[in-house]
Amino acid sequence: MRQDSAPKCPVCALPTTVAGQPCLDCHQTPPPFDATVAGLGFEPGVRHLIHALKYRHDTAVLEALCAPLRAQLCATDFAPDAVLLPMPLHPTRLRDRGFNQAALIATALARHTGLRVMPDLVRRTRSDPPQVTQTAAERRRALRAAFEAVPPVPQRVIVVDDVMTTGSSAAAVARVLKAAGAQWVGVWVVARTPKPTASDANYLDMT
Numbered sequence: 223m224r225q226d227s228a229p230k231c232p233v234c235a236l237p238t239t240v241a242g243q244p245c246l247d248c249h250q251t252p253p254p255f256d257a258t259v260a261g262l263g264f265e266p267g268v269r270h271l272i273h274a275l276k277y278r279h280d281t282a283v284l285e286a287l288c289a290p291l292r293a294q295l296c297a298t299d300f301a302p303d304a305v306l307l308p309m310p311l312h313p314t315r316l317r318d319r320g321f322n323q324a325a326l327i328a329t330a331l332a333r334h335t336g337l338r339v340m341p342d343l344v345r346r347t348r349s350d351p352p353q354v355t356q357t358a359a360e361r362r363r364a365l366r367a368a369f370e371a372v373p374p375v376p377q378r379v380i381v382v383d384d385v386m387t388t389g390s391s392a393a394a395v396a397r398v399l400k401a402a403g404a405q406w407v408g409v410w411v412v413a414r415t416p417k418p419t420a421s422d423a424n425y426l427d428m429t
């Protein structure tokens with residue numbers, strides 16, 4: 223699996239025209255997170271490995287999934303005092319699945335970067351997925367209400383997840399972290415999907 227070399231927006235990790243510059247969307251409407259690093263595109267082979275990790279707890283695929291992200295991180299500046307926050311799962315979902323795949327990824331990245339993992343920094347208080355019938359603003363409000371920061375929150379936090387789709391979950395977590403005192407929030411994901419189109423409105427981030 224390889225990372226394509228087209229320039230990516232440093233804020234949302236989607237393809238952009240000018241290397242190192244935020245894309246038009248992030249320029250016009252900056253998201254609440256400050257930077258995103260993605261290892262891979264969400265191609266069929268990547269999806270297959272992520273499903274193996276997520277639904278079959280096949281940790282043998284972790285190395286293949288994390289290596290491209292680690293390679294990206296070599297060229298990325300991140301503060302040594304930043305902490306890693308695995309995207310929280312609702313406790314019920316965690317109980318059903320038995321593990322949080324984002325925590326497995328964060329632990330693998332912590333070994334590589336020396337950063338600390340703080341899995342309890344944000345709690346997921348609601349598990350209901352956003353409704354397709356809701357407007358974007360309603361979905362944002364519902365998602366934000368689904369997360370709760372547990373102070374004290376460090377200045378710099380990096381949210382770790384398997385896939386970023388719309389970025390709405392990462393945005394919601396970044397909002398609660400910043401409201402609780404974080405100055406900078408980054409996002410590290412194994413894979414990034416292409417930009418969703420209007421017809422993908424039902425294709426929401428669901429962890």
Ligand SMILES: [Zn+2]
Pocket residue numbers: 231232233234235236244245246247248249
């Ligand atoms: Zn962007």
